[in-house]
Amino acid sequence: MEAVAVLGSIPGVLRAPAGVNRRRNRARARGSAIVTRSAARRPSLGRGVSPEPEARESRQHAAPLNGSVPGAPRGATPAPKSNSREGTKTNAVPLGFIVAAGGPSSVATSAVEALAKAKKLAEDAARRGVPGPRVVASTVTTLPKRKVLESDPSLMNPARAPNLLETAGAPRSVVLVDGASRLWITEDGRVQLRRWKKAKTPGGMPTEDLVSTAHVQLPKECVDVPGTFTRTVRDDDGNAIGAEVRWGVVARLRVESATSRCFGGGAGVDDWSAKLAEGFVAEFSVNAEACVEPEHAMAEFKVDVDVAGDWFGGGHLMKQHWPLNLGCWEVGPHYPFDNGPNGINTLVATHWVTSRGLAVLADPDTPYLHVGLNAPKPKGAWDSLVSNRSFGVGIQNATRLILPMKQGERQGDGVLRLQARAGFHKGRGAFSMDHPMIGWEAKSSAVVGSIDEGLDRDYEDESQWLSMRVGLLALDNVKHATEACLQTLKKPSGAPPSEVIRAPIWTTWARYKQNVDQRKTLTFAREILENKLPRSVMEIDDKWQSGYGELDFDPYKFPDPKGMVDELHAMGFKVTLWVMPFIEEDTDAYREGKPLGYFVESDHLHHPFDAIVNGLKPGFFKWWNAPPVVALDVTNPAAVEWFVNRLESLRSRYGIDGYKFDAGEPCFLPRHFETHKPLTHPSEYTRCWVQNVAARFELAEVRTGHHTTGTSLLTRMGDRFSDWGTGNGLRSIIPTLLTSGITGYPFCLPDMIGGNAYFGRFPDRELLVRWAQANALMPALQFSLAPWDVGSEAADLTRRSLEIREMVVEKLVHLTEAAAHSLEPMCRPMWWLAPEDEETYRIQDQFAVGDDVIVAPVVEKGKTRRDVYLTEGLWVEASDPHGKVFVGGQWTRDFLAPLEKLPCFMRVAIGEEEYCDVGDMWEDPPASNSEQ
Incomplete structure (x- = not known):
């Protein structure tokens, strides 16, 4: 039976008259096929496969994923869109479809033929005196000939996923294939990820699960610029493995299967996506110079939260929600902070996994990366006045709201936002972010691992394009998704020293703060022995130096440091010292390093009155202590060697065994800073501090990291408050521990048992004992607040918790060795x-x-x-x-x-x-x- 009607809002074709449904049977009896939208069915590609995924509507007036109008009849071929932006006719007709009564193989070939048939139907209906199709225009735009890409005859083979209908040269949607995963891409920038799953029962049918929906956020300059597929790459079997959509010269989206890297750039050995064994790599780029406000341009990739289930990963937060979608993580800069403006904290990661098996990986070197997950929706103008966020230090943090907020306190927007911005700026309206990187400029260079690396450039100035690179994987479950992410990360060179796993670290900080001295340190050690508590390390914390950065003992507080260290060794302690990359002005270290260019430079002050009120000079900055300091330039190899040699000298003179490396987050650096080696991302400072300095010492710990999984260092949680809460108190410990493990930091060192007793808030007996129990079986643990100071019962119950650790300590040691090879968490989520x-x-x-x-x-x-x-x-x-x-x-x-x-x-x-x-x-x- 030949095709006899064209339906839809196609200019120059026809409209289905009201009441035509009542005459459906009579029309069919006469050999006609008259179908209305309300009665239409979706095209079928075979059992268990729907070519039109159930995606959410985007704000971008997205077309259906198979290019058809929702409710299109079976066998309908989608009509291509019209591109009238430049006033030229094209072979495209918007929002229509051609009804082929004989199925996909007998599709009408042109709108002209369809119009002729429609006129004939109208004339026949008029002769019989019954209502018929009404022709609403006399001219049409010519439709191109269409081809149908046949799906694999056997849908049981997921490797041969069915392709959708295409328009020759410019398909409205493409399905990419990689193993058991399929990724739909549409011309409006929507993406949907599905995966075939084996039957749960013998002889059952495999199912195709919807794992994720996502879309790119097109800039407003693309409102009148339709997207067009400009490139599709297929493998030898005809499966699409790469596709590109462009929106004029404003934006483009390139997607390729992770195993093919078909766009020619490939992935370097150190590239963030080099070790992806399956899935897809997407790169959404926006031409900043084509935007009205180039300085506020961004390339944003959005992933729907609810579709993918419960979310985990992304790094440490001040209020560590587990799963993450129980909170409202505000969009903000994604680099390590000490209590960042949106709650991001000292350890940052750029992958997320979900309970439905989705893994999302972002390029960690995106220069101005911003992230938010289920960010709170503003409540109106009031939010613009009271919800401005800012970074603070020291006492400034005492009155700040602990973030992220909890879902319920606010309604979240339901998306993971990954943004590559043109620069760091505060933003506009509610939830603006003020932080030290505002005004800093990243090094301008091509980012290794771009999926178009090595290709001929299509535009004159590629440097003006902002690119957000994202990996999307659909795995069987959340564990496999996590393992796939961990596989992409660098593995440690070995496990931490076993002594810090077998027995607790003891530190002077929470008990003595800056009042530590030689007498108190030795007294503390003797009390530990008297209370028969196990020990591995005595860590001498802040204010042991004569000046910050001097790296020598204060002779008044520590008159005989060598004798003290020898006595601690005799009592069974290793000895470590607290150090950070800061140097105060009135030290020999500053006077030596300044002329050599060993410190981070800046000629900018945040406020004009900083010099008068805060005593700041260019290059100096405030931190949680006084006085102001400069930062070691860890990008300068000569500066690094100078600093490490001084640490080695300290170790050899006094018998020191290792160091606690504090700070290292770029949030402390001066505004508009300059380093010896220009940085492409603020986190590069953190990486240099961890990898070039701390990793040089076997017995060491750090508290910060971003893509620094390749060391055997203990990675400590940020300072905890001495309370029960989820906002950086006791209930935040386990979620933070689990987040460390699934983001590639298995050697997690929880902060001191009982917290830091800041602002005079000391834990009572119950809090201290429950904290000791919670930490007892974690990879490592540390004390500072003495249990016996709380009472004899607290000391006895703490000792009992450590006895339980003795029962599994060999297992913990074994797990550290296994984690060094695989990065598998030592302490694991229940899932x-x-x-x-x-x-x-x-x-x-x-x-x-x-x-x-x-x-x-x-x-x-x-x-x-x-x-x-x-x-x-x-x-x-x-x-x-x-x-x-x-x-x-x-x-x-x-x-x-x-x-x-x-x-x-x-x-x-x-x-x-x-x-x-x-x-x-x-x-x-x-x-x-x-x-x-």
């Missing part, structure tokens, strides 16, 4: 043990040590019972391995956990089930357990 168990995704107060130990500490004030979730398997309490056996895969409600008890469970080993007392096994969770 790592059961990645497809939905109950595990939002558990934020438990963790697993390896795969066989589950720790469920009490982290709420006054609680003596808690619910515990155990994954599939049989489990026993670590403190009673021959007692009751718990059947996993379910909750145990109201588990009794008095102050003296740390709920900890060990998996019953395979082969030992027969020795379990079946009478003690709980198939159903009890209402509570009692002490027996």
Whole structure:
């Protein structure tokens, strides 16, 4: 049967008259095919496959993903769009489709033929005296001939994913294929990621899961510029593996399969996407010079949050929500901070994973990278007055709101935003961000790993293009997604020294602050021995030097540093010293290094009155202490060697074993700073501090990082407040630990047990004991506030927690060695043990040590019972391995956990089930357990 009608709002064709549905059967009986939008069905490509994914509507008036109008009849061929921007006719007709009664193989070939057939239908209807199609214009734009790309006959083979209908030379949508994943791209910049999943039952059909939807945010200059596919690359089997969409000279989107890198640039050995084993790499670019306000231009990639499930990763936050979509992470600069303006903290990562198996990776070297996830929606003009964010130091942070806010306090926008901006600026309206990098200019250079690297440039000045590069992977589950991200990161050269895993670090900071001296240090060490508590390191913290950056003991406070170190060694302690990359002016170190150019330079002051009020000079800056300081230029190899040699000299003179490397975040650098080697991203300062300085020492810890996973250093959490809260208190510890592990930092050192006692807030007995229990089975732990100062009971209960650690310490040592090879977390989220168990995704107060130990500490004030979730398997309490056996895969409600008890469970080993007392096994969770 030949095609007989064209429907839709096609200029010069026809419109379906009202009431035509009532005459459908009569029309069909006469051999006609008259179909209306309301009765239309979507094109079918075979069982289980829909060529039109269920994507959210974007603000950009997005066309359906298969190029058809929603509700198009089966077999309808999408009509291409009209490009009338320059007043020229093209072979494109907007928002229409051609009805082919015989299916896709008998598509009408031109609008002229369709119009002729439509006129004939109208004349026949008039002769019979019945309503018929109404021709609304007498001229049409010629439609091009169309081709149908046939899908694979066997949809059981996911490697041959079906392609969509195309217009010769300019398809409205393309489906890229990589293994079991398929990525839809449309001309309006929408993206949808799907994955074939094997049948769960033998003989069942595989299913195709929607994993993610995303879109690029087109600049307003693209409102009248339609997108056009300008390039499609196919493999030998005909599958599309790369595509490019352009919006004139304003924007472009290039996407390629990760395994093909078909656009010719390839990935260097150090490129962030070089080790992706599957998935897709997208690059969205915007020509800043083509924008009305070039300084505010950005290339933004948005990923819908809700579609992908629960989200994890991205780095440390002051209020560490787990999962992240429980919070409202405001869009802000993405580099390491000490309490950043939007809550970003000392450790930054650029990958995220979700419970549906999505992995999103951003290029860590994006020069002006901004990130937000489920950012709060402004509530009106009032927000513009009260929600301005700014970075502060020291006492300035005491009154700041702890961010990110919680979902519910605000309504989030429901997207992950990844932005490559033209520069750092405060922004406009609500939630503007003031921070030290504003006004700083990145080094202008091509970024290694661009997916068009090596290709001929299409425009004269490529440097004006802002590029946001993103990797999108669809894996079977959240664990596999995390492993795929970790695979892209550098692996450590080895594990940390085992002594810091086997026993706690003791530090002087929280107990003595800056009043530390030789007598107090030795007294502290003796008290630790008297209370029979294990020890590995005595860390002498702030104010041991005669001046910041001098790197020598204050002779008044430490009259015999060599004798002190020898005595500490005799008591079983290694000795480390606190250092940072700051140097104050009144030191020999400053006088020596300044003429040699060893410090970061700047000729800019933030405010004109800084020199008078704050005593600042160009190049100097405020930090959490006084006086103002300059920063070591860690991009200068000569400066690095000078600093490291001074540390080595200190070590050899006094017998020091290692160092606690503090700071290193670029947020402290002076405004408009200049370094020996120009930086492309602020985080390069952090990387140089970690990799070029701290990593030179075996026994060392750092607190900051961004793409610095390739060291064996302990990475410490930022300073914690001595309270119970999720806002940087006790309840933030486990989510931050888990975030460290899944972002590639398995050697996590939680901050001091009990917090830092800032502003005179000391922990009471309950908080200190519960904190010690929570930290007891983490990779490493450290004390400063002495448990015996809180009371003898606190000391006894702390000792009991450390005895539990002794039971699993060999396992912890083994896990450090394994993590050095794979970066797998030592302490794991519950979903790592059961990645497809939905109950595990939002558990934020438990963790697993390896795969066989589950720790469920009490982290709420006054609680003596808690619910515990155990994954599939049989489990026993670590403190009673021959007692009751718990059947996993379910909750145990109201588990009794008095102050003296740390709920900890060990998996019953395979082969030992027969020795379990079946009478003690709980198939159903009890209402509570009692002490027996």
